[in-house]
Amino acid sequence: xxxxxxxxIGKTAFGAxxxxxxxxxxxxxxxxxxxxAHISPNLIEAFYLGNFAGPSFVGQNHLAPYIAxxxxxxxxxxxxxxxxxxxxxxxxxxxxxxxASGLYDIVLAxxxxxxxxxxxxxxxEILAGAGDLSGEVKAGATFPALFAMIARRHMYQYGTTREQxxxxxxxxxxxxxxxxxxxxxxxxxxxxxxxxxxxxxPLTVYDCSLVSDGASAVILAPLERxxxxxxxxxxxxxxxxxxxxVALDEKDDITTFxxxxxxxxxxxxxxxxxxxxxxxAEVHDCFTIAEILALEDLGFVAKGEGGPFTLAGHTCIKxxxxxxxxxxxxxxGHPVGATGVGQIYDVVQQIRGEAGERQLERHRLGLAQNLxxxxxxxxxxxxxxx
Amino acid sequence: xxxxxxxxIGKTAFGAxxxxxxxxxxxxxxxxxxxxAHISPNLIEAFYLGNFAGPSFVGQNHLAPYIAxxxxxxxxxxxxxxxxxxxxxxxxxxxxxxxASGLYDIVLAxxxxxxxxxxxxxxxEILAGAGDLSGEVKAGATFPALFAMIARRHMYQYGTTREQxxxxxxxxxxxxxxxxxxxxxxxxxxxxxxxxxxxxxPLTVYDCSLVSDGASAVILAPLERxxxxxxxxxxxxxxxxxxxxVALDEKDDITTFxxxxxxxxxxxxxxxxxxxxxxxAEVHDCFTIAEILALEDLGFVAKGEGGPFTLAGHTCIKxxxxxxxxxxxxxxGHPVGATGVGQIYDVVQQIRGEAGERQLERHRLGLAQNLxxxxxxxxxxxxxxx
Numbered sequence: 001x002x003x004x005x006x007x008x009i010g011k012t013a014f015g016a017x018x019x020x021x022x023x024x025x026x027x028x029x030x031x032x033x034x035x036x037a038h039i040s041p042n043l044i045e046a047f048y049l050g051n052f053a054g055p056s057f058v059g060q061n062h063l064a065p066y067i068a069x070x071x072x073x074x075x076x077x078x079x080x081x082x083x084x085x086x087x088x089x090x091x092x093x094x095x096x097x098x099x100a101s102g103l104y105d106i107v108l109a110x111x112x113x114x115x116x117x118x119x120x121x122x123x124x125e126i127l128a129g130a131g132d133l134s135g136e137v138k139a140g141a142t143f144p145a146l147f148a149m150i151a152r153r154h155m156y157q158y159g160t161t162r163e164q165x166x167x168x169x170x171x172x173x174x175x176x177x178x179x180x181x182x183x184x185x186x187x188x189x190x191x192x193x194x195x196x197x198x199x200x201x202p203l204t205v206y207d208c209s210l211v212s213d214g215a216s217a218v219i220l221a222p223l224e225r226x227x228x229x230x231x232x233x234x235x236x237x238x239x240x241x242x243x244x245x246v247a248l249d250e251k252d253d254i255t256t257f258x259x260x261x262x263x264x265x266x267x268x269x270x271x272x273x274x275x276x277x278x279x280x281a282e283v284h285d286c287f288t289i290a291e292i293l294a295l296e297d298l299g300f301v302a303k304g305e306g307g308p309f310t311l312a313g314h315t316c317i318k319x320x321x322x323x324x325x326x327x328x329x330x331x332x333g334h335p336v337g338a339t340g341v342g343q344i345y346d347v348v349q350q351i352r353g354e355a356g357e358r359q360l361e362r363h364r365l366g367l368a369q370n371l372x373x374x375x376x377x378x379x380x381x382x383x384x385x386x
Numbered sequence: 387x388x389x390x391x392x393x394x395i396g397k398t399a400f401g402a403x404x405x406x407x408x409x410x411x412x413x414x415x416x417x418x419x420x421x422x423a424h425i426s427p428n429l430i431e432a433f434y435l436g437n438f439a440g441p442s443f444v445g446q447n448h449l450a451p452y453i454a455x456x457x458x459x460x461x462x463x464x465x466x467x468x469x470x471x472x473x474x475x476x477x478x479x480x481x482x483x484x485x486a487s488g489l490y491d492i493v494l495a496x497x498x499x500x501x502x503x504x505x506x507x508x509x510x511e512i513l514a515g516a517g518d519l520s521g522e523v524k525a526g527a528t529f530p531a532l533f534a535m536i537a538r539r540h541m542y543q544y545g546t547t548r549e550q551x552x553x554x555x556x557x558x559x560x561x562x563x564x565x566x567x568x569x570x571x572x573x574x575x576x577x578x579x580x581x582x583x584x585x586x587x588p589l590t591v592y593d594c595s596l597v598s599d600g601a602s603a604v605i606l607a608p609l610e611r612x613x614x615x616x617x618x619x620x621x622x623x624x625x626x627x628x629x630x631x632v633a634l635d636e637k638d639d640i641t642t643f644x645x646x647x648x649x650x651x652x653x654x655x656x657x658x659x660x661x662x663x664x665x666x667a668e669v670h671d672c673f674t675i676a677e678i679l680a681l682e683d684l685g686f687v688a689k690g691e692g693g694p695f696t697l698a699g700h701t702c703i704k705x706x707x708x709x710x711x712x713x714x715x716x717x718x719g720h721p722v723g724a725t726g727v728g729q730i731y732d733v734v735q736q737i738r739g740e741a742g743e744r745q746l747e748r749h750r751l752g753l754a755q756n757l758x759x760x761x762x763x764x765x766x767x768x769x770x771x772x
Contacts, residue, residue, distance in 0.1 A: 061515035101487030129447035
């Protein structure tokens with residue numbers, strides 16, 4: 001396997017865009033990535049598109065050639081990858097694999113989702129398709145309900161508190177307020193978060209990520225060719241994708257994501273680094289409790305310490321391990337299929353030192369963690385300044 | 387790139403199975419493939435699932451880990467690939483790439499679709515999602531209508547006749563009647579086919595493939611390890627996936643699939659063979675006219691000669707170039723996501739000499755051709771007895 005680098009990144013703002021269709025969002029992200037890498041589309045050899053539920057949200061299927069052709073890429077292999085909220089994480093994993101193995105030199109990995117044209121109940125129904133319809137969903141569980149069970153059990157087992165979960169939201173909103181591309185640029189207080197409208201006890205609206213539209217794109221090349229395109233290549237040092245049972249009730253322990261622990265172990269091994277080497281991370285805070293689990297399952301803190309670590313401020317931009325400096329899914333937004341590649345975008349932006357007001361002090365070695373469903377898919381990527 | 391072999395195949399019957407759910411179909415195909423390769427699931431390193439529209443047909447999304455876990459594969463990378471009717475062709479392409487490049491040794495590529503629980507109008511609506519919703523579909527075109535336009539233009543330009551198209555149906559029904567796993571085992575006459583109920587002029591019901599449930603699976607390994615698992619390894623000699631515009635009106639010429647011509651050229655080059663070397667083929671006869679175009683675009687006959695070649699009987703089991711000895715999508719059935727890997731199954735079965743009543747005389751070098759939409763995705767695979 002040869003070293004792979006990110007040579008270009010592009011992204012739309014995340015938000016609710018009534019006047020934009022799915023394809024135009026993806027094309028915009030692609031074009032920005034082409035510009036960023038100073039590359040002509042005809043150099044792209046394969047297209048990896050992450051999209052969770054375009055057919056359900058907007059009716060359009062067969063999205064990879066649809067978007068490829070509109071981006072000037074007709075002809076090349078163009079494939080859609082679906083792995084729930086880790087759809088573009090999976091696309092990125094396969095794109096990296098394609099270059100690492102020498103199949104291709106230059107490839108494009110893109111994520112897109114257009115969610116806001118549906119009503120909230122319909123969005124909840126479509127998202128529930130990432131759970132087990134024959135079991136947990138049939139029993140009435142939506143994703144907020146599933147993560148509420150995770151939260152309740154984590155509170156019981158480790159003493160995690162609602163204040164600690166609220167602290168995740170407060171931090172991510174504070175970060176997102178500094179991100180011009182974030183969906184909800186609004187600072188909130190701990191008190192507000194605690195008094196949020198209940199969604200699924202113990203989770204309030206402030207514990208839930210956003211329903212958003214958006215797209216993100218990254219271009220990959222062999223590291224040895226990276227400087228043909230960019231002065232600031234970022235190396236993909238380690239990456240892994242893993243799977244687990246879909247239904248929560250099939251898992252031995254719901255206070256941990258097994259797939260995430262396994263992906264992290266593989267990615268650290270491939271990168272030759274340890275959790276303690278990581279300088280910052282973008283993690284999958286679809287719900288505040290998910291960020292707490294991620295801190296633990298990635299090995300940043302011991303099991304049960306995710307909540308206290310957050311409340312103590314260690315994951316803030318000025319803390320010892322900044323997490324979700326972008327605002328995370330909570331404030332930046334969560335256009336499902338765009339999230340995985342969007343996290344890579346944010347990590348690359350930090351490594352390059354181009355994160356503006358959110359720029360971190362230590363930004364050489366970053367990690368991105370993308371979760372599908374309640375942990376049936378995990379993708380962990382470790383990136384480093386090349 | 388190292389040589390890759392198919393070491394195991396599995397398949398359900400194709401048909402309308404009211405009492406079967408999507409997952410159980412896929413699991414059955416996987417288990418049959420494990421048995422065929424005498425392999426334990428824990429040796430499988432990655433799972434490539436082709437599925438077009440599970441979320442729309444049955445509501446369930448996040449299908450790759452869902453099926454992987456039920457097949458004893460929890461933990462490994464499990465990803466769903468969507469490329470319309472070429473979904474499992476795309477999954478197979480990426481699976482072959484994963485082994486060829488040395489990323490993995492043993493991988494599983496599976497295709498599945500469960501369509502018959504929906505009403506016919508709803509099926510047509512879901513299938514239309516593989517076309518351009520903002521253009522051709524908005525204008526009222528379903529897939530039968532799109533292929534009717536292709537047929538009409540091919541008739542005008544090359545003199546192709548309804549008899550020639552009907553001859554495709556007659557042949558494929560005759561072949562499928564010999565296939566115990568076929569959906570519609572019914573011999574039809576040319577007269578019946580010509581008098582079929584009109585669907586979209588000039589196409590009648592006998593020009594259209596079936597709406598089916600089913601699953602298919604193949605296991606891949608490096609050629610050098612193949613004999614650990616099977617006495618009859620089949621080598622993937624050449625393979626290519628390509629893309630084109632989705633909408634018919636964006637294409638220069640609708641009497642040819644550009645993506646197919648390009649995929650064929652690439653696959654022949656990789657395999658080091660010519661069209662005239664191919665001994666038999668499974669082609670994507672979603673409509674009878676599509677088989678005629680395939681004969682031409684694959685280079686088996688000159689442009690415009692697909693119809694006469696068929697009517698002359700050359701593509702029959704006893705003909706000089708047997709095509710769709712399995713019965714094709716027309717008679718075997720077309721569970722969309724299962725079709726691409728299903729074709730590989732059928733080609734491998736022939737190469738191994740295990741096709742029973744349908745067994746061809748010359749069966750050393752076969753080709754499978756899988757089409758997405760009206761040609762926005764093409765996958766061509768060339769297989770040979772190892």
